[in-house]
Every structure is written in C-alpha cells, then in structure tokens.
Amino acid sequence: MKKIFIHFFSLIIYCHAAYAQTLPDITYQDYGYTKPIKKVTQLYYSIDYANDGSVKNLEEVEKVTQTFNADGNIESYENQSFLDESWAKSQSAYKQGRLHKQLWIYSYPYLNRTYTYLYDKQSRITEEKIRFKDGSKSHIKFRYKDSLLTEIEADIDGTQSVTERYYSAKGKLYKEIHRQKVPNEADIVTNYFYLEDKEILSFVEPQSYFYATAYLKGAMGHHFGEIKFKLIEDSTAQNKLLKGILRFDKEAPSDNLPFDLQSYSDQTLQAYKKNPKELKPYRMVLYLRDENNNIYTEAEVDLQARKIAGIGFFKTEFADGTTTGTTDFRHKKLHIFEAMLEQTKLP
Template sequence: MKNLILIFLIISYTSAFAQTLPDITYQDYGYSKPLNKVTQMYYSIEYDNDSSVKNVEEVEKVTQAFNTNGNIESYENKSFLDESWAKSQSTYKQGHLHKQVWTHSNPYLNRTYTYVYDKQSRITEEKIHFKGGSKSHIKFRYKDSLLTEIEADIDGTQSVTERYYSAKGKLHKEIHRQKVPNEADIVTNYFYLEDKEILSFVEPQSYFYATAYLKDAMAHHSGEIKFKLIEDSTAQNKLLKGILRFDKEAPNDNLPFDLQAYSEQTLQAYKKNPKELKPYRMVLYLRDENNNITAEAEVDLKAGNIAGIGFFKTEFTDGKTTGTTEFSHKKLHLFEAMLEQTKLP
C-alpha cells in the first residue's frame, strides 16, 4: 500500500518538470478566491484480514504559500518514509514570475527556473539550470491568445507538443512527439473535453488509456478512473471509431455529448467489457460547500479498498479556513461509500 501512496510523492516531485506553463495564481490551483496557504497531509492505510483499519501512517506533508497578489510564493514537500524533502521559492518582477529556485535533500535535483516573456506578458521560455551546470529549456509558442506549441529539451530529451483548439477556443487535442536518437519519434495523441483528458494512445494503435470522471450530488468533480484498453479488442475498435468522430466534430464545437455523458458511456462500456478495459488508477475527492477539495483518496483497485488519503487545510486571505490535516475516520468511511457506489466489477 505504501507503493500506491507513493503516487502522491511522484506527482509532487515531478510536477516541476512538467512540459506545460507553470501554475502561478491561486486560480491555476483550482481556487476561486485568494488564499494564504494550503497544507496537505497524506496518510497510508493498512487493513486487517477482516477489512478493518489496522494502521494509519503519515506519508508526506506538502505546504504551499501564496503572496498578497495571489501568486505562488513557496512550496515545501517532506516525505516521512525516507526523510527526503523539496522546497521552492518564487520571486516576481513587475508582477511576473521571474525565478523559481528548487532545493532538495538530494542535491542532484537542485535547479533554478527563469522565465522570458513577450510583449503580451506571455511566457515564451522557461530556462532550467541544474546544480551541475547542465541546462534545459521549454519554449512556448502562441497563435492569437492560444498556446499552440511547446518545444522542450529536458536533460537531453527532446520533444514537441502541438495543441489544437475548437472554433470557440476549447482545447480538444494534443500531439506529443518525443525524439528518440536513431529511431522513429514516439508520438502520443491526447484528447480533451471540457479541459480534461479523456483518452490517449501511442501511434499507430497502442497503449490506449481512457478516463471517466465522477460527479457528486452537487455536480462537482468527485473522482476519476483511468482505464487501460486491451489491444486488438472489441472495446478498442469501438473507441477508434469514436476517436475519428471526436476528431471530426470537436474542432467545430459540434460534439453530441458532454464530459458527463462521455464518462457515463465509458463506465457502461467497462461494466459490459471488464476483460477489455482494465482500471489501473482511481482517485476520489471530497469538497466543501464552495467546491474546495478537503480530502482526496487513492484507491487500491486490486484490493478494492482505500490505500491512502490526503487531507487539505486551506487558509484564505479573508480569515476563513476550510478543512484539516488531521486523519478523519469519518471521511474514510465517506470514501468507502463512494467506492462502493461506483460498483466496479
């Protein structure tokens, strides 16, 4: 179960290397109003043979602080499994993110990011300087107000990502090409609906993944299930036909379904074809009345239980606080009920 909860650690440590524009404002982090700090505590859960909770262990603590302008100021991550840690400090010039300095318990990972802007105040380049002196970069190109291409050279790995939008400016597809010396490029296609990834595959027809999104009674995003499709299966063949239709209609904003309908269809397809769609990751969320996440859970799909939970404490600039980092058995039971409601075969 500790291996599953390490997904939280992996996400935290690799997010700074993501080949996309950096998250800067509190809105980028999914909050609707300014905040001072978010503290997240992640716990792993061990069960007895009768499925009762045997042990709860602290795994990781993450703290994010924001400045008075609503921009990310610092980040700190600490693992209780091996005492590793990571910290970042952001500085701004004329309201723009100028530099991020990352330090780690492993000095090899220490690095500094600096940013270049165009006349429209858009980030055009992210320069990465590692402690050992090596350099990497990510370049961003735009058409009108939309980010259309990302070119990256990260520690010698080169890639180009092309982004495609509908007539109304909605992202519906990305094509990611990773350069492999002396071999053909690895080309991965990603498809999006309502700003969320719904499926991907590696050309020509392999490594198919589909994601279904769950909603709670308030119509808030309450979870997601990612499936891997067995190759050369009936389900994959149907999906290929759906991709062709999606690729034709999405640019014209003429899709006959929304994200919820797509997700429901994907879940129905899974329940009819459990041998062809294999769930390999499931995350659930609890939110407060203002749609702020207060807890998230990682599901152990093989065991059919909750492997770990992260609890969020959010402190807003207006003095209000939502959530707590203390482990809550009540919220664990809520997650267990949510898992039961999905009725995974």
C-alpha cells in the same frame, strides 16, 4: 498498501526530472482553488486493514505545504516524505507581478535547479530556462497564435520534443500531439484528447498504450472522483474507441460534439462494466469538496482489494482569514469514501 498511495512525492520528482511540458502553475486558480488562498497544508496517510476489514494501522506518509502571496501567486512549495525523509522545496520570485524565477532544492542535491522565465509584450511566458546544479542548461519555449498556446518546444538534457495544441472554433483545447525525438529512430508520438479542459483519452501511435479517463459527478453537479482505465490492445473496446476518436477529431474543431464530459464518462463506465476484461482500472481517486468547490479531502483506491488505500486531508487558509479543513485524520471521512466506492459498483 503504502506503495499504492505514495504517489505525490514521486509525481513532483517526475514532473521536474522529466519536465512535464506545460505552462507553470502560478496563481491559486491554476492550482484549482476558487477563492484567494494564503496557505494550504496537505497531509497524506496510508491505511492498513486487519483481516476483518477494520483499520489496523494509520501512518503519515507525506506532507505538502503551499503558500501564496498577496497577489494570489504561489510563493513557496514544500513536500516532505516521512518514509525516507526525502523532500523538495521551491521559492518563487516575481518582478512587476510576473513570475521571474523559481529555485528548487531537493534532498537529492543533484536534482537542484533554477527556472527563469521570459515574456512577450502581452505578458505571456515565452521561454522557461532551466539551469542545473552542475551548470548544464535546458529550455522550454512556448508559442502562441491568436492568444492561444499552440506549440511547446523543449530541449531537456539533450532530449528534444514538440507538443502541438489544437483548439475548437470557440477556443476550447481538444487535442495535443506530443512528439519526442529519438536519435536514429522514429519519433515517439503520443496523442491526448480533452473535453471541458479534462483529459479523456491518450494513446501512442499507431495504436498502443491506450488510457481512458472517466469522471464521476455527484448530485450537486461537481466531480467527486475519476477512474483511469488501460485498454487491452487489439480488443473490441479499443476498436470501438478508435472509431470514437475519429468522430471526436472530426467534430470537436467545430464545437459540434453530440456529448459532454459527463455523458462521455457514463459511456466509458458502461463499456467497462460490459467489458471488464478489456478495460483495466489503472487508478482511481475520490475527493470531497467544500462550499467553494475546493477539494479538502481526497482518497486513493486500491483497485485490487477494492478498499481505500490512503487519504489526504487538507487545511486551507484563505486570504480573507477564514479556514476550512484539517490535516487530522477523520475516520468519518474514511467511511464516506467507503460508501462512495461502494456506490460506484465496480465489477
């Protein structure tokens, strides 16, 4: 099951090699924490099971460490894989309270690079310049309208793309259109739709590579997991989804949607249970939160075996000196996740 859970280091390599085109995460809030953080250590374990379903073997696979400065901004980041000894490290430098430079160093030196940032008079990031070890350069430019980020233009290693962002009358992001330029071919156009700041759907024009995400909410009103589905093309479920997209695209700009994120998620899960051959679970993650709504343990699900493939334990040191969580494996948490998985009653 190691191949299923080993995703975090691959993700960080992907984000900096393929350059996910978003504003950089700077503050502890950007990273999803609800109160000032000093340090977060995350340790991920893979799980192998015996034939009787008991845990046969645990293995540490990845460690991630984030430190934040007194202003609540990211200071350094380190990721280490225990399987192949690969690693990635970053160091951030600030000027006048704004992120000025990030230096990224990898165990694969050809990936090494430096990011520098430019700002406008409103202290908004307008350009991210990237310089690689071989001296080549790339950039990402950010454009705004009425204080909202509306366009991201990138030229990375000769690959050009533009992402347009659309907001409702109340300033809520509801859609992105990403256009990647392909020499001598038509642009690759990917549409992303958002509800309550979370991605709910994406597809490549005209009608392919559909992915829908459902979010699981507990009795306390907090999300405790998410399931991403891939839709079979030319299916009844996809045709219904296309009609829903047209309605969403029409009503979202005026904040006139007849459903919220939870009702959308419930409808998606109901559609899956009725059409399990047309909606294929692609990825499922569960998590536990502390009293401040910070995630302190998360689990990756093996959707074929319907088992927990691995768990990440987080130790969080807050700026006020308090600490929550641990990086030690806790079997009790595994049992909690197993119960949560059972409660979802996937077909």
